Amino acid sequence: MRLLKITTNDWIKASRDVRELAACRELGMEVAVMAKGMPYDDGRKDSESGFDVYRFSTRPLGTTSWLNPFNRVLSLWIWGRKAARFKADIISGHDMTGLLIGYLCNIGRRHKAKLVYDSHEFELGRNQSRSAFKVRCVSILEKFLMKRSAFSIMVNDSIADEVQRIHCLDMRPVVVRNVPPYWTLDKGKTAEARRELLAELHAPEDTFLVLYHGSVTNDRGVENMLRAVAKLPGTAAVVLGNGQPEYLATLHTLAEELGVADRTLFHAAVPYDILRNYVSAVDVGVVTVLPTYKSYYFMLPNKFFECIQSETPVIVSDFPEVGRITDHYGIGLKVNPADAEAIAAGIHRLRRDKEFYGTCKTGLARAKEDLCWEKEKPTLSAAYRALF
Numbered sequence: 001m002r003l004l005k006i007t008t009n010d011w012i013k014a015s016r017d018v019r020e021l022a023a024c025r026e027l028g029m030e031v032a033v034m035a036k037g038m039p040y041d042d043g044r045k046d047s048e049s050g051f052d053v054y055r056f057s058t059r060p061l062g063t064t065s066w067l068n069p070f071n072r073v074l075s076l077w078i079w080g081r082k083a084a085r086f087k088a089d090i091i092s093g094h095d096m097t098g099l100l101i102g103y104l105c106n107i108g109r110r111h112k113a114k115l116v117y118d119s120h121e122f123e124l125g126r127n128q129s130r131s132a133f134k135v136r137c138v139s140i141l142e143k144f145l146m147k148r149s150a151f152s153i154m155v156n157d158s159i160a161d162e163v164q165r166i167h168c169l170d171m172r173p174v175v176v177r178n179v180p181p182y183w184t185l186d187k188g189k190t191a192e193a194r195r196e197l198l199a200e201l202h203a204p205e206d207t208f209l210v211l212y213h214g215s216v217t218n219d220r221g222v223e224n225m226l227r228a229v230a231k232l233p234g235t236a237a238v239v240l241g242n243g244q245p246e247y248l249a250t251l252h253t254l255a256e257e258l259g260v261a262d263r264t265l266f267h268a269a270v271p272y273d274i275l276r277n278y279v280s281a282v283d284v285g286v287v288t289v290l291p292t293y294k295s296y297y298f299m300l301p302n303k304f305f306e307c308i309q310s311e312t313p314v315i316v317s318d319f320p321e322v323g324r325i326t327d328h329y330g331i332g333l334k335v336n337p338a339d340a341e342a343i344a345a346g347i348h349r350l351r352r353d354k355e356f357y358g359t360c361k362t363g364l365a366r367a368k369e370d371l372c373w374e375k376e377k378p379t380l381s382a383a384y385r386a387l388f
Contacts, residue, residue: 007094011035080104125294194281216243221288227340279310
């Protein structure tokens, strides 16, 4: 049984896909990945996270900007023909574009591959500007492709229910959340990471560390986290991750304006295998994404689960999925992400109310047992096994 994952992005450090493909390999499948490469790549093979990755250009007509619309259309057909050469039994589309390529790959094939739609977010509410006409076109195409797929994967229940309702699907998408494996924490490494953060901040040992980690970009709540920290002496902000230089510059400027530049540490992203040391080294993790798009409102990001696996209490946006889990396990507080005062109040409570903080820690110990890849993987494996 051969499985081909198709993605038109770079497919580098794709932790969710790697976990899913490893589960497929455990079922006895041969696995390959078709991903974006350099402008003139035509099947260059390399290895990423233990998988063979074949890289193809998304700009067959060249890199001139005015050719981009033509490149997009032509790439779909070229990639479809290239994908057919893999003779896959199952094709997993990383998103709707990958799924469309898989569908095109099946045209003219006698033995068609079974299609799997592996949607990483709420496609109809994605974080990009779309006119009502474009949204309608995307909706029609998504429904068309989903009804021709063996099954679809969504990242949480809210999105699965919404997609099933919108497209009037008979079969509800399979829900596979973006949870990491169970993390065993090393107290010594955690303490070492905390000493490193405090040393870079030139802060005393009793400083209350507030963390944002992940991609550093717009609407993720970093600005309001800085505004909240500015209201609380004895606290410091850690921004752990990479971002565009222009955006990072605006955050540095904001920290200066708020008077917290000396209490804010901008730390580059760290390798995934040591991330747990840093997330477990802080006192609270902040996941206060703004509801700019519906996909954000339905969020259930890996950083949230990484805080759980690190046993770090959280302050989260008062949204359905993160809010439900936070309440169920009692691992932190829900706030209005647009209200810096509310975020500050949450940080203050977690710092001063030792009994509540201890309750959150107890809840985290329960949550990490349940919300780990070892418990999530069987759902995915069962869906694929049913195709055999």
